[in-house]
Each structure stands twice: as C-alpha cells, then as structure tokens.
Amino acid sequence: MAPTPQAGLYIVATPIGNLGDITLRALKTLAAADAVAAEDTRHTGRLLAHFEIDATLVRYDEHGAAHQRPKLLARLDAGESVALVSDAGTPLISDPGYRLVEEARAAGHAVHVVPGPSAxxxxxxxxxxxxxxxxxxxxxxxxxxxxxxxxxxxxxxxxxxxxxxxxxxxxxxxxxxxxxxxxxxxxxxxxxxxxxxxxxxxxxxxxxxxxxxxxxxxxxxxxxxxxxxxxxTLDEADIDALLVAALAKMPASAAAGDVAKATGLNRRELYRRALALKET
CATH class of the missing domain: 3.30.950.10 (Tetrapyrrole methylase, C-terminal domain)
Structure with a gap:
C-alpha cells in the first residue's frame, strides 16, 4: 500500500498519450490519495486500472465544478488528501481547476504540484x-x-x-x-x-x-x-496558398488586397494570380 500523503490538494499531471510518461511520484500520489477528482472518471478510471490503482473517483468537470467544489473542500477540511487530474497532461491548462485551487488556498489548505507532461x-x-x-x-x-x-x-x-x-x-x-x-x-x-x-x-x-x-x-x-x-521571401506556392485561403472567404479583388497588405506584394499582380487560381 502506498504511504498516505499529507492532507491537501495535489495537482497531478498525467500522460498526454504515451502511458510510459507518467511519473513515479504521480503513481504514488494517485494510489495514496483519499479521493481523485477527475474531469472524466471513465477516462481516468482506465488510466488507474492500467496501473492497478484502486482509487475513489469523483467527477470534477466544467459543468459540475460549482456543485462538486464544496464537497472537495469539505474533504480537505476533514484532513483528507485530494488528487486533481485532467483527461491528459497538466491540470488547469485549458481544464477546470482554477477555482478549486484558489478556494483551497484561501481556506488555508496546502496545495502541492506533481508535475509531468504538458502538451x-x-x-x-x-x-x-x-x-x-x-x-x-x-x-x-x-x-x-x-x-x-x-x-x-x-x-x-x-x-x-x-x-x-x-x-x-x-x-x-x-x-x-x-x-x-x-x-x-x-x-x-x-x-x-x-x-x-x-x-x-x-x-x-x-x-x-x-x-x-x-x-x-x-x-x-x-x-x-x-x-x-x-x-x-515567399515562394510562389506560399503566395498561392495565401490567396487560396483568402479566396475561400471573399472575391478576388478583396483577396488580393488582403494578401497585399499582409505581404507587401503588388496588389495588381496578386489580383491577376487570384483570377488565375479561381479559373483552375
């Protein structure tokens, strides 16, 4: 059995793809935590099962965060350890968790980072x-x-x-x-x-x-x-690619003007190229 960590919130990074990238400290923390708060409990459940970790999973996603946050804070108040994970990579990076960390700190709870992969x-x-x-x-x-x-x-x-x-x-x-x-x-x-x-x-x-x-x-x-x-210096393929992207949204004249503004190239020549691209 993994040693029980100190009470507090643990921000635990998990692999972004290759499961071999998980750290030993992450595995120990997840195995010993009183609860693991996960963005998707099914996804995290598969990760834990792969490493034969039996943990109490609690859903903590963007939609249910306001409802779940007081329950997780109550666990911290009771002296428990809570590990927060996202579906992949480092939590809080375009994932829910900021408010939980903020409120845990405001309540005087320790917040620890268990670093690892970040896309x-x-x-x-x-x-x-x-x-x-x-x-x-x-x-x-x-x-x-x-x-x-x-x-x-x-x-x-x-x-x-x-x-x-x-x-x-x-x-x-x-x-x-x-x-x-x-x-x-x-x-x-x-x-x-x-x-x-x-x-x-x-x-x-x-x-x-x-x-x-x-x-x-x-x-x-x-x-x-x-x-x-x-x-x-842009080659012809780059210029044509710019024009094609612009032509998908606007007429040839406007596309030539936009590309000319972005590149400093001659607008009249760009317009000629734009018309040729439209024909082909």
Whole structure:
C-alpha cells in the first residue's frame, strides 16, 4: 500500500498519450490519495486500472465544478488528501481547476504540484520555433470573425503563440492566422507522444493549404513564431496558398488586397494570380 500523503490538494499531471510518461511520484500520489477528482472518471478510471490503482473517483468537470467544489473542500477540511487530474497532461491548462485551487488556498489548505507532461510545452520543445518567450492562449474562438479579432489582439505579442485547436477547425484557424498575421512561420503538432505523432513546419499559408485539404484527426497544438520570425521571401506556392485561403472567404479583388497588405506584394499582380487560381 502506498504511504498516505499529507492532507491537501495535489495537482497531478498525467500522460498526454504515451502511458510510459507518467511519473513515479504521480503513481504514488494517485494510489495514496483519499479521493481523485477527475474531469472524466471513465477516462481516468482506465488510466488507474492500467496501473492497478484502486482509487475513489469523483467527477470534477466544467459543468459540475460549482456543485462538486464544496464537497472537495469539505474533504480537505476533514484532513483528507485530494488528487486533481485532467483527461491528459497538466491540470488547469485549458481544464477546470482554477477555482478549486484558489478556494483551497484561501481556506488555508496546502496545495502541492506533481508535475509531468504538458502538451503546450511538449509541442514547443519540438517545433523549432523560438522558446525564450511564449504565450499559451488556449483555444481560439470557433467563429471566423471572432477568431480573426482575437488573432489581431495577439499579433504584436513578441513571443511564440501556442494554441489548442479542434481537428475539424484546424484548417480554418490556420487560414485566419495566415490572413491576419501574414507570412510568419508556424507549426502543427498532432498526436504528440502517440503512435501517429507528427510535427509539420512551414509558413502559415502553406500550413493552411496543407490542413485545409481533407479531414484532420487527433489532438492538435498550433504554434506561431513571433513578429520578426517571418519566413523571408515567399515562394510562389506560399503566395498561392495565401490567396487560396483568402479566396475561400471573399472575391478576388478583396483577396488580393488582403494578401497585399499582409505581404507587401503588388496588389495588381496578386489580383491577376487570384483570377488565375479561381479559373483552375
């Protein structure tokens, strides 16, 4: 039997894909905790079963957090230990838990971190983009107009931008990123640590063209280089990819104007190319 941990709240990171990435400390904490608060008890139950851990599971997700939080705080008041996990990776990173940590601290309870995998950091480490400063900005809005507005708010941030994105929206998100940010370098990290892991680099326009074709599957992290990390001289494929992304939303004249603004290229020449692309 694992030793009983001190009373308090434990923020426990779990694997983002490969179960071999779980830490020994995480396993000991989960095995010894009086309760494990999980975003999805079925998902976490399978993880615990894999490691032969018998634990008391309590659901703690975005929809039931307000109802469950007082019960978890009552457990802490009673001197119990509670481990908080998300479906994958480090809790609180685009997952529920912030209010629980805040209220536990306010009540004088100890809050401990059991660190481990984190998808944004893992993606950043293999992207080849600058790592000295980065901003994790969660999910972009689902609607294009709101998404472009949010991207515009972040355009001047002098750091690598990191987003989560749903697989069915990744092409549209990249097209909006290319339209607003112009010829910056980006990366799409998919299914990190899993069997079909891929990390693809390129200009945002080229990535938009690549992921705008067909269906994308898996967990996605998008990364965009900071201002000043533009790809340099655009080749014809990059220019065409920018135009194709713009043409999907507007007439050729407007598309040429948007791409000209983003790249500094001649608007008349871009309009000619846009018309040719529409014909083909």
């Amino acid at each position: 944004p950091v893992a993606a950043l480490s293999v992207s080849g983009l600058p790592t000295d400063a980065f901003l994790f900005a969660g999910f972009l809005p689902t609607k294009s107009a709101a998404r472009r507005s949010r991207i515009g708010e972040l355009a001047a941030v002098k750091a690598t931008l990191v987003f989560f994105e749903a697989p069915h929206r990744v092409g549209a998100a990249l097209a909006d990123l290319a339209e607003v940010l112009g010829p910056r370098e980006g990366a799409v990290a998919r299914e990190l640590t899993k069997r079909f892991e891929t990390v693809e680099r390129g200009t945002l326009a080229a990535l938009a063209a690549r992921f705008g074709e067909g269906e994308t599957k898996g967990e996605i992290v998008l990364l965009i280089g900071p201002p000043g990390e533009e790809a340099g």
